[in-house]
Amino acid sequence: MDLRFTPEETAFRDEVRTFLRAALPESIRRKMIEGRHLAKEDLVGWQRILNAKGWAVPHWPVEWGGTNWSPVRQYIYREELQQAPAPDPLPFGVNMVGPVIIAFGSEAQKRRHLPRIANLDDWWCQGFSEPGAGSDLASLKTAARREGGHYIVNGQKTWTTLAQYADWMFCLARTDQAAKKQDGISFLLIDMKTPGITVRPITTIDGGQEVNEVFFDDVRVPIENRVGEENRGWDYAKFLLGNERSGIARVGVSKARLRRLREIAALERVGDKPLIEDERFRVKIAAIEVELKALEMTQLRVVAAERRGNRPDPASSILKIKGSEIQQAISELLLEAIGPYAVAGEAPHEEDERWNEPPVGHDWATGLAPQYFNMRKVSIYGGSNEIQKNIIAKAILGL
Amino acid sequence: MDFELSEEQRLLNDSVERLLTDRYTFDARQRFMQEPLGFSRELWRRYAELGLLGLPFKEEYGGVGGGPVETMIVMEAFGRALALEPFLATIVLGGGCLRLGATAELCASLIPKIVNGHLLLAFAHAERQSRYDLADVASTARKDGSNYVLDGAKTLIVHGDCADKLIMSARLAGERRDQHGIGLFLVDADAAGLSRRGYPTVDGLRAAEVTLAGVRVGAEAVIGEPGNAFPLIARVVDAAIAALAAEAVGAMAALHQLTVDYLKTRKQFGVPIGSFQVLQHRAADMLIALEQARSMCMLATMMTDERDEVDRCKAIAAAKVQIGRSGRFIGQQAIQLHGGIGMTMEYKVGHYFKRVTAIDTLFGDADHHLAKLARMGGLVDAA
Numbered sequence: 001m002d003l004r005f006t007p008e009e010t011a012f013r014d015e016v017r018t019f020l021r022a023a024l025p026e027s028i029r030r031k032m033i034e035g036r037h038l039a040k041e042d043l044v045g046w047q048r049i050l051n052a053k054g055w056a057v058p059h060w061p062v063e064w065g066g067t068n069w070s071p072v073r074q075y076i077y078r079e080e081l082q083q084a085p086a087p088d089p090l091p092f093g094v095n096m097v098g099p100v101i102i103a104f105g106s107e108a109q110k111r112r113h114l115p116r117i118a119n120l121d122d123w124w125c126q127g128f129s130e131p132g133a134g135s136d137l138a139s140l141k142t143a144a145r146r147e148g149g150h151y152i153v154n155g156q157k158t159w160t161t162l163a164q165y166a167d168w169m170f171c172l173a174r175t176d177q178a179a180k181k182q183d184g185i186s187f188l189l190i191d192m193k194t195p196g197i198t199v200r201p202i203t204t205i206d207g208g209q210e211v212n213e214v215f216f217d218d219v220r221v222p223i224e225n226r227v228g229e230e231n232r233g234w235d236y237a238k239f240l241l242g243n244e245r246s247g248i249a250r251v252g253v254s255k256a257r258l259r260r261l262r263e264i265a266a267l268e269r270v271g272d273k274p275l276i277e278d279e280r281f282r283v284k285i286a287a288i289e290v291e292l293k294a295l296e297m298t299q300l301r302v303v304a305a306e307r308r309g310n311r312p313d314p315a316s317s318i319l320k321i322k323g324s325e326i327q328q329a330i331s332e333l334l335l336e337a338i339g340p341y342a343v344a345g346e347a348p349h350e351e352d353e354r355w356n357e358p359p360v361g362h363d364w365a366t367g368l369a370p371q372y373f374n375m376r377k378v379s380i381y382g383g384s385n386e387i388q389k390n391i392i393a394k395a396i397l398g399l
Numbered sequence: 400m401d402f403e404l405s406e407e408q409r410l411l412n413d414s415v416e417r418l419l420t421d422r423y424t425f426d427a428r429q430r431f432m433q434e435p436l437g438f439s440r441e442l443w444r445r446y447a448e449l450g451l452l453g454l455p456f457k458e459e460y461g462g463v464g465g466g467p468v469e470t471m472i473v474m475e476a477f478g479r480a481l482a483l484e485p486f487l488a489t490i491v492l493g494g495g496c497l498r499l500g501a502t503a504e505l506c507a508s509l510i511p512k513i514v515n516g517h518l519l520l521a522f523a524h525a526e527r528q529s530r531y532d533l534a535d536v537a538s539t540a541r542k543d544g545s546n547y548v549l550d551g552a553k554t555l556i557v558h559g560d561c562a563d564k565l566i567m568s569a570r571l572a573g574e575r576r577d578q579h580g581i582g583l584f585l586v587d588a589d590a591a592g593l594s595r596r597g598y599p600t601v602d603g604l605r606a607a608e609v610t611l612a613g614v615r616v617g618a619e620a621v622i623g624e625p626g627n628a629f630p631l632i633a634r635v636v637d638a639a640i641a642a643l644a645a646e647a648v649g650a651m652a653a654l655h656q657l658t659v660d661y662l663k664t665r666k667q668f669g670v671p672i673g674s675f676q677v678l679q680h681r682a683a684d685m686l687i688a689l690e691q692a693r694s695m696c697m698l699a700t701m702m703t704d705e706r707d708e709v710d711r712c713k714a715i716a717a718a719k720v721q722i723g724r725s726g727r728f729i730g731q732q733a734i735q736l737h738g739g740i741g742m743t744m745e746y747k748v749g750h751y752f753k754r755v756t757a758i759d760t761l762f763g764d765a766d767h768h769l770a771k772l773a774r775m776g777g778l779v780d781a782a
Contacts, residue, residue, distance in 0.1 A: 002401045003466050003701040009400070072400055182429070256780045283774035290695075290717045297504040297694030304402045318687050392686060393679035397659050 005072070012073055016080040023049050024086050032085040033260055035367045037208070040123075040165050046087055047120035049216035056118045057094050060102060062071045064114045071306040075299070082252025092124040093117035093159070099171040100187065100240050103352065107399075109189070126172030127190070127214060128159040135387050137172075138181045138234060144173035144188060144215060151175070151188065151226070153196075153219040159381075163199050163212040176231050183290075187233035188223040204377075206370035210263075229295040241383060247384060248316070249323035251296045257330045258292070261285065264337050264364050275337060288329050295322045317388040317395075324385060331375040333369075336366035342372075402697065403521040410470060418442075423484035425478035425747050426602075431483050436561040437605040438483035438701060447516030452490060456498055462467070465754030467638070471645040471696065478649020479752055482602055485519055488558035491642045493520025494565045495635040496583060500623035505585070509564075509752075521562035523553040523586075523609055524632065531763040533576045533632055538611065539571035540694040549584060549614040557761070559596025562588055567611070572628040583622040585719035590614050602757040603750060630708075635714040636762050641699040647722045647758045648696045650751045651689050654733040657748050658682060661737055666746075678736060685729050692725035713775055716768040723765030726755035 005013065027044050050056040059074055060066035081256075082088070089095070102107050116122045118218050133140040142155025153173055169190045176184030190197075196219040201209040208260070235260055253371065262285070265276035277280055302315050335342050341361035359366045379385045393399040404412060414669075422442060431439040446452050449628055453468045456462025463469070470491060477486060494513055512518035529535035538551020549569050559565065565586045573580030586593065592614040597607045621632040660681055662673030672678055699718035705711040730752035734741040742750050759765060772778065 001404065001697065003698070003702055005400055012488050091658070107431040158618070171614070196488050255779050260776075262779075279770070279773065282777070283769055286773040286777050287720070290720045291691070293698065293714075293717050293778050294691040294694045294721050297698050298690055300455075301694060301697075302400060304400065315690075318690055321689060322691065359460045389680040389683040390676070393676075394687060397682055399659065399662060399673040399682060 005076075009072055009076060013076045013080060016077055019053065019055075020080060020084045020086060023053070024084055028087065029084065032087060033256070034364070035260075035371045036387075037367075040086055043087055043090055044120045045122075047089055050089070050100045050351050051119045056089065057098065060094075060098060060118075061116075063094075064102060064110065065118045071303045075303045079252040080370065081120075082250065085253065085256040089255075090120060090123065090162075091127050093120065093122070095243060096126060097124055097168075097189070099243050100170070100227060100236050103239065104187075104236050104279045106224070106227075108224065109227065113189070121172065122167040123162070123165045124216075125160050125163040125166035127160060127169045127227055129159045130156060135384055137237070138185070140172055140185070142171070142173045143177070144175050144186060149223050151186075151223065153188070153190070153221055153222045154215045155216050157214040157216075158202070158211075160199075160212045160214045161210055162377065163192070163214055164209070166199075169191060169214070172233050174235055175233075179231065182234040184231055185233040185237070186230050187227040187236045188221050189227065190219065191223050191225075194219050194221070204374065207376035208374060210374075238291060242316070243362075249295055249319035250324070250327060251265070251292065251298045251299055253329055254292050254326050255325070257334070258285065258289065259329070260363050261330060261334055261337060264334065264368075267362065267364060268339065270335055281333075281337075284333060288326060288333065291322065291329075292326050295319070295326060298322070315396075317383075317391045320382065321379075321388050327378050328375050331372040333374040334368045338362070338368055341365040342371075344368045404468070404472070406471060411469060412472045415451065415473055417483065418449065419476055419480040422688060423482060425630070425750075427465050428481055428483065428750075431523070432599075432603055437599065438485065438561075442482075443484050444516050446484065446486070447514065451486070452516055453514035455490065455494060456510050456514060459745055462508055462510065462515040462561040463472050467641060467700045470642050471700045472644035473475070474642045475492075475649040475652075478646035478651075478754075479653045481603070481650065481653075481742045481747075481754060485558035485561060486637060487642055487646075488522060488562065489518075491639050492522035492635060493562075493564075494568055495638050496522065496631065499634060500583065500628070500631040501585075502619075503705075505619065505622070516768045517562065519558070519562045520526060521556050521559040521565050522566040522635070523556045523559060523606070525555050526552060526726050528575075528597050529640070530715065531767045532576060533636060534581070534629060535576045536568050536570045536581050537575050538567070538569040540571050540582050540584060542571070543615070543616045543763075547584060547587065547618075549611045551611055552650075553609045553611075556607045558605060559595060559609060560605050560615060562607075564588060564591065565593075565609065566622060567609075568628065568632060575655050581628050581632065582625040583628040583631065584676050585620040585622060586611070586614060586616055590616070598759060602754040604757070605708050613674045631707075632684045633712075637711060638703050640715050640719050640762050641696070642724045643758050643761055644647060644696040644718050647726050647755055648689070648693050650758075651692055651729045654751045654755070655682075655685050655689050657751075658733045658736050665738075681736060682713060685732050688725040691776045692721050692729075695721040709775065713772060713778055716772045716775075717778055719763060719768040722770065723759040723768075727765075728758055730755045 009032035031038055057065045058067040058069050058077055062068050094117060100216055129144060144153045160321060169192055171188045171190050172185050173188055174184050175186040196217040199213040201215045202211045202213060203209055211364060262276060263351050266274050267385060268275040270278055299319055344360040407623060450463055452472055454461035454465040458464050509518060526537055534734050541548045551569060553567060566582055567584050569584060570580050571582045586759040593614045595607045597605055599608050641776060662678055662682060663671055665672050695718040699715050700723050702714035733748050736753055737748055740746050
């Protein structure tokens, strides 16, 4: 047992760090530190910088732009990105549909989509959840009926993150109404410009418009846009969700947020002292840091097991649960840190006409209350924490 | 970065596991508790034959030359078995003071006897008023020619009642809570002027109270720098905390396993109670608490010999917090999920619960170490 990175791994970490320091635009870094809204151009621009460096999709096979890094290097890279703090790459392409296309897609699908995903030429969204199919995803009703060389898609998706920017959607649709519910689903790639698609934004409690409803009204999808076999979509979806959870501990993000918390707690004053000198508040921060350190070690254990070829799967549920709890706990402390100015309102969006007005209260407080409200999502998405506990009970404990 | 055991460490793990699985049944443990010393002298000899008692010591003293990982392996197995033997007191604490602080002559005369199982040690440091403050030492050491005269009282000495020799802290200079001015002395348990009272602790182990009135020891009994032994004490206690973390993980893993097995076999309403989601989720929460504790135990183990004192201190404190929190949660839930049977002395689960409860109070509980960590500026460094 040895906690230290090898000299090669340390050199690699320094290389990543040096690159990020030079390549991450300062405007994006500031927004990340202050927890402000990122524009579409920020994400696209950053993805292209990474792609030019050859680091946009390090976990993919080399022939499609991957790097062949070891799991430890992948881990170091992800940590350094999160701590920079740089935006996470838009997950729907590089982490979700990309690996599915690589594993199950046709040659034509690979050639058409993978390079455009890596460069964020196409913005992808995820068409899984429906009003009646959340945790019980397999009960989805959106139907795809064969008609010649096309599927005719009718139905509704919801919680579709950033669909307002999307060029493409990967979508689960029912292609066999008679089969058992998991057995009649196919995995379709849908061009969002196809007639019959309507995207309607949902405003969430933080005031943001991250998620949408998407309606399908006789939408024609060419057969060749189905991934893999008809009625096997559930298998591909399970593969995708397994991938989704592997980076979900978000230890680096939480470290960066804790640093921000300490900065803000040094600026806020309670009586004649900075908040950071309040013993009770420091103990609260330290308690989260202990949990985070333990999570970091747990994640390293999973990474090390991955390197040895063991499947890390059920352990990723532990990472998801603990990681989301810690992110939420930090957002609570950030809210507590700014005290009464928590009520002063939402982060001004750049597209907002009031955006030239000075914030009410200290500028560091802006956006922290919306962020706290927004963070409630992390224990809901990607399989709620309760679903994760079902997985642990069945897959690990055999209950 | 590597979390695997080496081939030799795996063999060590297997042999300790095998011995304890064979010999440390719950009934056997109940019998060992009734023996005069409160543990199995025969098993202590077996540990010596297996080389366990020489693990952390240098080969030149008859030891194996192992490190914190070897100690972790043994302590985790002891935790699973709820072993009663004074490994922590003699090997980790007493042996730690010797190998990190004593002269080569003292090591050469004592360590071989430890390794072959003939010498038991205990660490007599805490006092009535000190709570968890390692620097709070009121007992005194007065220089008298080339000798020292020791006066004072020590409390809650783990396995202090069976020890042949005590390693005792006493103040040579400074105020009661100063780090500077503390010395460590090796004292025979039957020295003139020393009186002790042994007693059982809640977890089935034993401890002692010791009073010293004008106990005389020679210059050769000094361990470490006289008057400047605090860094040595802190280091040995950190090593003990790492060892206790491993013992706690062993006990927590056993608690979790017993509970999951019980959920699968106990039937109510015509079905195994493990089919109820509220209990499944509780068992999942227990697993998360266990894995977080195991991770921090590994961190503490790998940081035990860290040269940077601040980094070592923080990692050990963080591990003690996690062990305390996880141990309390897993222990309480194990009792709850077992229902009435968990409340009985005749069933194993309550004994594990008491041991993890005791471990939290040894060398500072979770709150103590959390406050310490907060004072030290936390774990996440500035960018």
